[in-house]
Amino acid sequence: MNEIMKNLKDEASMNSLSKDLMQMKDEMEKELKSILDFWSNEVFDQKTKRFVGKIDHYGKKYLDAPVGCVMMSRMLWSFSAAYKFTGYKPYRDMANEVYQFLIDAFWDQQYGGLFWEVDHKGRAIDQRKQAYAQGFGILALSEYYSAVKNKQALDFAMRLYQLLEKEFYDELHGGYIEALDRKWQPVADLRLSSKEANDPKTMNTHLHILEPYTNLYKVWPVEKLKISIEKLINVFLQKIIDPDSGHFNLFFDLKWHVKSSVISFGHDIEGAWLLHEAVQVTANKTLLNAIRKASLALVELTIKEGMADDSSIFNESENKVLDRDKHWWPQAEAMVGLIDAWEIDKKTEYLVHLQKIWGFIKKHLIDDAHGEWFWRVDGSGNVITTEDKAGFWKCPYHNSRALMEVIRRIDKRVIKELI
Numbered sequence: 001m002n003e004i005m006k007n008l009k010d011e012a013s014m015n016s017l018s019k020d021l022m023q024m025k026d027e028m029e030k031e032l033k034s035i036l037d038f039w040s041n042e043v044f045d046q047k048t049k050r051f052v053g054k055i056d057h058y059g060k061k062y063l064d065a066p067v068g069c070v071m072m073s074r075m076l077w078s079f080s081a082a083y084k085f086t087g088y089k090p091y092r093d094m095a096n097e098v099y100q101f102l103i104d105a106f107w108d109q110q111y112g113g114l115f116w117e118v119d120h121k122g123r124a125i126d127q128r129k130q131a132y133a134q135g136f137g138i139l140a141l142s143e144y145y146s147a148v149k150n151k152q153a154l155d156f157a158m159r160l161y162q163l164l165e166k167e168f169y170d171e172l173h174g175g176y177i178e179a180l181d182r183k184w185q186p187v188a189d190l191r192l193s194s195k196e197a198n199d200p201k202t203m204n205t206h207l208h209i210l211e212p213y214t215n216l217y218k219v220w221p222v223e224k225l226k227i228s229i230e231k232l233i234n235v236f237l238q239k240i241i242d243p244d245s246g247h248f249n250l251f252f253d254l255k256w257h258v259k260s261s262v263i264s265f266g267h268d269i270e271g272a273w274l275l276h277e278a279v280q281v282t283a284n285k286t287l288l289n290a291i292r293k294a295s296l297a298l299v300e301l302t303i304k305e306g307m308a309d310d311s312s313i314f315n316e317s318e319n320k321v322l323d324r325d326k327h328w329w330p331q332a333e334a335m336v337g338l339i340d341a342w343e344i345d346k347k348t349e350y351l352v353h354l355q356k357i358w359g360f361i362k363k364h365l366i367d368d369a370h371g372e373w374f375w376r377v378d379g380s381g382n383v384i385t386t387e388d389k390a391g392f393w394k395c396p397y398h399n400s401r402a403l404m405e406v407i408r409r410i411d412k413r414v415i416k417e418l419i
Helices: 002-043 069-086 089-106 131-148 151-168 203-219 223-240 265-282 285-306 328-345 348-365 397-418
Strands: 124-126 262-264 316-318 321-323
Touching: 002 069, 002 089, 002 348, 002 397, 069 089, 069 131, 069 397, 089 131, 131 151, 131 203, 151 203, 151 223, 203 223, 203 265, 223 265, 223 285, 262 265, 265 285, 265 316, 265 328, 285 328, 328 348, 328 397
Parallel strands: none
Antiparallel strands: 262 316, 316 321
């Protein structure tokens, strides 16, 4: 009788979880539309056909602010993916606008590749070539091609892949260097931003070369690209994942000596699902078990060391000193990482944490009055008002991607398993 009662309780619990997840999915669909409406209506000026490079926390638009390649690439990815996901034609129209601006303003007609930054009129003001930006260009252009079948976009994506392999790949030690000048010559300042260490190789850039290569392979499945992806996966397994702590190391010299002790919880759990996606897309059975093991370990470490009692994700840790701020993007990435971990081993705990993080996002990060998400809150949930709502590093990519990934997985996999 006790076993029967236990089974009944388990069934009731699963039914309740299924209903909660379906409600969450409905909420996410509405929030996805709200985010994309913000970027269509606030960041893009329909009359002037210009993009606003900065909107502060209070909604003030800085019309003369410069515009970054990463911001535009992420916008192009988001609207292209959203059009594929929903079939809503205004998203296609928005993707068309972003694509044209990206190519007209950022593509270097003389030397190829994408500039780092342009002014508000689309004139290049920082012509250096960051590997990170070329990677996001590939991600955006391959997604745009997948959405609207613009062959020119695929051609640009393939050219960026070839440039990364020719100019940035380190034949001697493996992996990719951070930055070059316009003519593909070495530069002294390799950093993405002033907050980072000036080291020649980083986890972040390698993760965001792996991701676009994976996306490009979906529409251009050639052997040389598959080999590049597999090399990147092995870089993570052999160089980036710390053999002692299990976390990602973040900064390296050319020979892969570790140069940083910072742990980024958002990157750990984002990398967990992106590595798993890469090995699934390439169908490399040899690497599959190793990556699934590593992915689950990264998720478990994030839960153990980087998760608050309400399941929200802390920013980072250095020498066991915890930064308790909660930035918008680790919350988004954690939702995908958790549902991906559930797909690997079906632990209900992962779905419970996912629900709780969504609850945290709704309560603390979504700006119900003006749209989009706040950049971050402190450890007590107080909104930090000095950060931008949109800008060089604040884009619709993390949150729109997370919402689409979670909605799709709930529809296709989770509910079928639980009912």
